[in-house]
Amino acid sequence: MDIELRGITKRFGPVVANAGVDLHVRAGEVLGLLGENGAGKSTLMNVLCGLYAPDEGEIVIDGRPVTFDGPSDAIAAGIGMVHQHFMLVPVFTVAENVILGIEPTGQLDFLDRAAARRQVREIGDQYGLRVDPDALIEELPVGVQQRVEIIKVLFRSADVLILDEPTAVLTPQEVEEFFGIVRALRDAGKAIIFITHKLDEILEISDRITVLRGGRVAGQGDPETLTTRQLAEMMVGRPVSFDVEKAAYAPGDVLLEVRELTVLRNNDEIAVDDVSLAVRSGEIVGIAGVQGNGQTALIEAITGLRHPAGGSIIYDGRDITHSSVRARHAMGIAHIPEDRQRTGIIGDFTIAENMVLNSYYDDRYASGPSIRWPEVMQHAARYAADFDVRTPSVHAKAFQLSGGNQQKLVVARELTRDTKLLIAAQPTRGLDVGSVEYIHKRIVEARDEGDGVLIMSSELDEIVALSDRIVVMFKGRIVAEFDAFRGPVDRNAVGLAMAGSVSEAAA
Amino acid sequence: MTDQTASDPLTQKLLERAAPSRAEFEDLVIVPIFAVIVALAVGALVMLATAVDLPTIGQSYVALVRGSVGSLNALSETLTAAAPLVLAGLGLALGFRAGLFNIGAEGQIVIGGLVAVIVGFSFAGLPWAIHLPLALFAGALAGALYASIAGWLRAATGAHEVITTIMLNLISYRILDYVLRQPFVQREGRADPISRSVLDSAQLPGLLTWIDPNLRVHAGVFLVVLAVIVVYWLLFRTKVGFEFRASGKNPDAARYAGIRASFIIVAAMACAGALAGLAGANQVLGVLDRASPGFSAGIGFDAISVALLGRSHPVGVLFAGLLFGALEAGGRQMQVDAGVSVDLIGIIQALIIVFIAAPLLVRAIFPWGFRKSEAGRNE
Incomplete structure (x- = not known):
């Protein structure tokens, strides 16, 4: 199925969200739709889904102009959207969620659960979307929940799939699996619109790329020939610097010292296991690690939001292990949560x-x-x-x-x-390139002015770009340390350490 | 980041306050007005359904207006009925702002009123200028302490305040029964549970008795105005108010900001209880002169509606309290003039809350009253 948006304009009062946007997707290809937050991606997709009626322009399916009076018209026409925020009932099973709204019924209008389970399994087998139809949604990891959302759309016989920021919630490994699914769908003849603001991903998965900026098409291109730098420039409208400029590494005294810290989760599992760590003034220490390996609990303990079960935290020569959140603020600890x-x-x-x-x-x-x-x-x-x-x-x-x-x-x-120590957790998650660049600049400025900085991020790129020293957390422990100030770190070694392969990770 | 002058144009522009948007205006003014209109219309339908004929329905609504604002006496009755509703409503609104759903205003009114009565009939010989403030203060303090029990339970054990305040309401009724039978409280020569009369020196003086001794409006209305101002100041101008509102809107962010949740819970409950206790004191010192079983008359529950209708804003609570006071005063007139049951007022009050709580319903009924919304846009 071919689908074309021609000259779509959508205004909200004085705000023009889309201005004469053209977009074309063919069956069996992945169209990458790139744009900063507020560039008009979501508005455009909501037009395509029948949620908004365009003020100007038309939607053409297989050569015939169509009008959608509501989302149900778009679904009937074979357009399905997988939202960034999942729309699943947590206490229902996979099969129940998939059939919700169009339940297969047998005699006397009884729900045909067996048919539902069978259909879910068939769709799963066809596209490699393996999910247990009887599993409860709330017990599934996020990546699997996303598969359920896709099955939901396929169950409604969608030929055009819109994936809105699908990788935002996924771990790196899940992203790889997810790309496999997207390719399988493409090869099965589906047309896919892949929305994101992550440049690497769009280059990897797309067959063609369209960039939106300020509600207009800012550029189109072939991922084979485009570079991330060119894409970023199209997206932001000016050259973007990916390199973070830092002053020479000149650390001062030890500002924060974490000694043999152990922190428990709410369910009494060990989140942080005997961790020791030091941050000097004038340096950036990055905590790398796949999410869920205790970084969050460590930051919570340092900022006073969670009581450690053991060990101590020394800041500026004082033991703050049991100080209140406010006392820590007053002592000059800043926290980007x-x-x-x-x-x-x-x-x-x-x-x-x-x-x-x-x-x-x-x-x-x-x-x-x-x-x-x-x-x-x-x-x-x-x-x-x-x-x-x-x-x-x-x-x-x-x-x-x-x-x-x-x-x-x-x-x-x-x-x-008036701060001396900055603790930044996922400081740029979900942000567009322009904002990331700006926030990185500010963090480095704080470091250059002599603040100690502790950064936690699940994006390895961010850690590598900013840090003077990198520690890797895995299962609550620090499994490796790298001195980034000496020269470029071996990203492979960091990646291996993040995956728990400790033996060869050392610096 | 360092000291720049705040005079550059961008900074100045950021300081400008946008005019209240049309949507806010609709939300705060048009929806409540239409809600009242729809509620009155549905009330008429209810009367029709119970075989009241059309002329009587018209007559009853005329009586509703006459009885609430149609005469000096009507206004006096409206204000008298509104005063405790506003006071207790302010307390509840304060709790709502802090994220506490306090159902216990009724019990706090009972305890506050009871203590105010006891102080009011004791201490014979005290001058008015000391005795009245003392009695009011005692009522507020008792309400605050009583409400703090629920606050403390929540902070220390996590027991939800909805449950504990409902139980404390029931306990307060039994405390009232018990205390009213104590020899030092019970009126001499009476076998039923009724307290001694409040001494003249502790009574909230009538304001219009020099025109007609039957006009019941009393100095409590000044207390109400003062309370509205104080609560507004507390919520929007003070550090504690900032903490209340932050905790109510986003407890996680409040904790991150170093605000102590347990302190806020107890403090907010105590403030709410103080205002409800004041409402109880206002009743016994201004209207009833004594305490008897059931003197609280459900004010604490009506006050929940008042606080919700007033959107937990002090000024909104004031208007909502006046409306409910007017409905109560007018409802009595309605019963006298048209013979329509006063329960209809309860139905109308409930309908107003229903329509306020469902603004989309009101918008659907009066589409021309609202600008077409651009719903669902978020980017």
């Missing part, structure tokens, strides 16, 4: 309120029991301007910002405090 939506910001609060989320009690902003809002507003506006938080006003609510701007807000808040 792993999950900005959940812990980093309060969506319903204004940008100004979020900017002082952990400093509202400071003498700068408070007098007696009350907060001096005019002062807060002045500072918030200045910080927002300094850190390129794009918003019409500091009175706007934080949830109105895009992910990248939310993260810049968090970075602005943490770096404008």
Whole structure:
């Protein structure tokens, strides 16, 4: 099935989300759709799914113009979307989720579970989407849940599959498996639109690439000939630097010392197992590791959000193992939390309120029991301007910002405090190239000014680009250390250590 | 990041406050107004369904208006009924803002009122300027302490405040029964549980008794205005208010910001209890002069509706309380003039809450009242 979008324009009030966008996907190919957050990818796909009616332009399927009055029309026409955030019922089984809404029924309208299970299995076998139809969704890992979403779409006889940021939630290994599935679907004659802002992935999986910027098609191309640098430039509209410029490595005294730390998860499993670690001022230490190997718990313990079961944390010569979160803030520890939506910001609060989320009690902003809002507003506006938080006003609510701007807000808040140690967990997860570049620059600036920096990231590229020293965590332990300041690290060795192969990882 | 002047144009532009959007206006003003209209219309249908004829329905709504705002006495009754609803509603709103669903205003009113009565009939000879504030303060303190029990249980053991406050409500009724039969509380010569009368020096003075001794509105209305201002200040201008709101909106982010959850829970419950206790004191010192079983009259439950209708905003609670007070005062007139059961008011109040809680329903009924929404856009 061939599908073509011709001259699609979609406006929201004064905002033009799509301006005359053309897009063409053929059966048996993967079209990579690339663009920063806010470039109009989601709007375009929502037009294709029948959620929005375009203001101008038309959708052409196999040469015939069609109009969708709603998502059901698009589904009937064979268009299926796999959303970034899964739409599954956690307490239902795989088969139940797949048939939800179009249940096969037998006599007297009874649910035909056997048929459902059989169909799920057939689809799975056909495309290599192996899933147990009777497993409960809540017990499945994220990567398998995603397969269920794809089966759901295939079960509705989709010929065009839209995959919205499908790899954002996957581990590197899961991404590889996932690409295998995408290729199998392509070879079976499906047309696939693969939406992402990750450059490497789009080059690997796509047959053709279309780049959106500011609601328009900024460029098209062949992944064989394009480089990530060219793609990034198309996406952002200016040359992008992937190299992080750092001043010479000149570490100072030890600022943070973690000694034989052991931290338990809520279910009393050991998350961090006897870890020792030191961060000097003026250096960036990167914690590499596949997610779920104790990095989160380690950061929580250092920032005071989780009580360690054993060991001690020394900061600036003082034992802070049992200090409160606030005391640690006051001593100059800044923390960019792993999950900005959940812990980093309060969506319903204004940008100004979020900017002082952990400093509202400071003498700068408070007098007696009350907060001096005019002062807060002045500072918030200045910080927002300094850190390129794009918003019409500091009175706007934080949830109105895009992910990248939310993260810049968090970075602005943490770096404008009087800090000596910056702890950044997944500082650029889910962000577009422009924001990543900017946040990296700010983190390196903090290091060059003499702050100690501890970074945790599941993206090896980020760790390698920023760190002076790299430690690798696997199953709660530090299994390898690399000195990146001496020269380029062996990425293979780091990768092996991340996978738990310790023997040859040493530096 | 260092000291730049805050005068560059971008910074200035960021400081500008956007005019309240149309959507906010619709949400805060149009939806509640339409909700009231729809509720009244459905109320009329309910009357029709129970075989009330059309002229009587018209008559009853005329009576509703007359009885709530149609005369000086009507206004006095509306204010009298609204005062405790607003006070307790403010307390609940404060709790909601902090993420606590406090169902215990009723019990806090009972305990606050009871203690205020005891202080009010004791201490004969104290001057008015000391005795009245003392009685009010005692009521507020008792309410605060009583509510803190639920707060402490939540903070220390994780027991959910909905459950504990409901139980504390039931316990408060039994405490009231018990205390009212104690010799130092029970009115002399009475066998039923009823307290002594509050001394003149502890009563909230009537405001319009110089026009007509039957006008019941009393100095409690000043207390209400003061409470609205204080709660507004507390929530939006103070550090504690910031902590309350942060904890309510996103407990994880609040913890990350170093806000102590257990302190916030106990403090928010205590503030809520103080306001409910004040509502109880307001009733016994301003209207009833004494405590008897059931003197709280369900105000603590109506106040939940008031707080929800007022969107947990102090000013909203004030208006919602006035509306509910007007419905109560008007409802009595409705019963007298048209013979329609006062229970209809309960139905109308409930319908208002239903429609407020379902703004989409209101939008569907009055499509021309709203700008077409661009729902579902998120990028």
